[in-house]
Amino acid sequence: MRRKLSHLEHIKAASRQLRGSIAEGLADPVTGAIGDDDGKLLKFHGSYQQDDRDLREERRRQKLEPLYAFMLRARLPGGVVTPAQWLVFDRLARDYASAGLRITTRQTFQWHGILKRNLKPAIAAINHAMASTIAACGDVLRNVVATPLPQQSSLHAEAYAWAAKLSAELAPRTTAYHELWLDGEKLVGEAPPEPLYGTTYLPRKFKIGMAVPPLNDVDVFAQDLGLIAIAEQGELRGFNLVVGGGMGASHGDPSTYPRLAEVIGFVTPGQLREAAEQVIAIQRDWGDRAERKHARLKYTLDERGTDAFKAELEHRLGFALQPAQPFRFDHNGDRYGWLEGEDGRWHLTLHIESGRLLDRGEQRRLSGMRELAKVHTGDFRLTCNQNVIVANVAAGERERIDAIVRAHGLDGYRKQSAIRRHAIACVALPTCGLAMAESERYLPTILDKLEARLEQHGLLDAPILLRLSGCPNGCSRPYLGEIALVGRGPGRYDLRLGADFGGQRLNQVYRENVDEAAILAALDPLFARYAAERTNGEYFGDFLRRAGILVPSPSPSPRRIPSEPVA
Secondary structure, eight states: OOOOOOHHHHHHHTSTTTTTTHHHHHHOSSOSSOOHHHHHHHGGGTEEEEEOTTSHHHHHHTTOOOOEEEEEEOBOGGGEEOHHHHHHHHHHHHHTOSSOEEEOTTSOEEEEEEOHHHHHHHHHHHHHTTOBOTTSSSSSBOOOEEOSOTTTSHHHHHHHHHHHHHHHHTSOOOSHHHHHHSOOOOOOSOOOOBTTTBTTOOSSOBOEEEEBTTBOTTOGGGSSEEEEEEEETTEEEEEEEEEOOBOOOOTTOTTOOOBOOEEEEEEOHHHHHHHHHHHHHHHHHHSOSSOGGGOSHHHHHHHHOHHHHHHHHHHHHTSOOBOOOOOOOOBOSOOOEEEEOTTSOEEEEEOOGGGEEOEETTEEHHHHHHHHHHHOSSEEEEOTTSOEEEEEEOGGGHHHHHHHHHHTTOOGGGTSOHHHHTEEEOOOTTTOTTOSSOSTTTHHHHHHHHHHHHHHTTOTTSOOOEEEESSTTOTTOGGGOSEEEEEEETTEEEEEEOOOTTSOSOOEEEEEEEOHHHHHHHHHHHHHHHHHHOOTTOOHHHHHHHTTSSOOOOOSOTTOOOOOOOO
């Protein structure tokens, strides 16, 4: 029996290729919001409607509507930003946004607190800067992420070029974006169907990430489609395809779960574009359009089986995938400080806590990056760990770059603890409508308390992956943290432990729905044992498994047959 389609499927089908009545909602002066259905369509254009939850109750008492505003997200394949673009984005942050610029875990920028009247001029300015917001959100291929040092070697440059190509060629083709935001010609008659996405687009969002071993700095196994670059003597041979990753889950619903992607085969560079398109197309055709909680590719694979998915992919491609090639990952954090590329140019990775570029006290991150953009002749690279790389710096320019960095308090990476340098937090409150607990605003507090305990045990220099999430949706990839806090309610979290440092093993619940005191009480004896019993070079998550503190848990899905990544 055919299942009833979700409400959003009907909204998409009737939207005339993502137009809906967005234009009318933007023009309505009576409210700071747009209609619920149009708010769902707006995501495809790169924006979420939100309100300030800190003020929600006070405004209700005053009989005012919530303080509605919009989050806007750019589409920046591989996180590449020119200095000219940076200055435009900085101006938008100061003119229209409420909390500076924010680097996301998908190598792009978000602006929060944009009022409805300013949404169109902000999007137009981004477009004028040769960027876009189309498909930065919504049920489409999102921003394609890639190892963010494409000039470190020719291999990295090729990998980035492929990420940019996939992003451009697999983007939606609707003219609604230009019509709504850039005063393009209005559609007359019926909108033609999208060549890849059809009239209802994908069942849910779709993410592609590209990694260059041995550095897994994009968490490639968290992607719907992961691409692992395979090289031989420095030359790109092709890509291992990994499918079915995803971090989202729902508390209390065991039918939802995080999942690591599985390696299914290898393609040459000439086969990559078609392979990526057909993976998306299969998910378009097979994905669950009745229950959005089960609409990601990971659930399609568990329902249909990975072997059946691979057979369908090979059928559509007209050729068999080659066997997966060996690879090794040993790290998924960012490499801070200066790094020289093979062409003699230099790259400086700066730590940006929670990705938030804002001027606060001695740390003038927004101003500092603005001053760098005024003099820098290379480009900038945003990372999936919410940091920024000042890339392609001539050797003679390093001193001037360093002076600006020091003057604006951007050199924290030189003296910060290892756990602080490897921490990631989602936005959460007050703007995210899904947040159950604090995340970004809580990160400094919990870090101070964790650092105090780590210092007592001589572990300040031990690299530990810490991930905070205000809800189980997983934007900060919490299920890949050696230590992770996943929000349950105000001041309460699930404490999860035991992922590995290479991004190839999920963590598991250690304490459920606990407060800060219980979190610290649980971690302190574990830090003590780690300090006393770890082997040389052993990471915290690996120690917890080896010492028997954590027992490997079964797969969250009874239909899934786990497979270890190729080593």
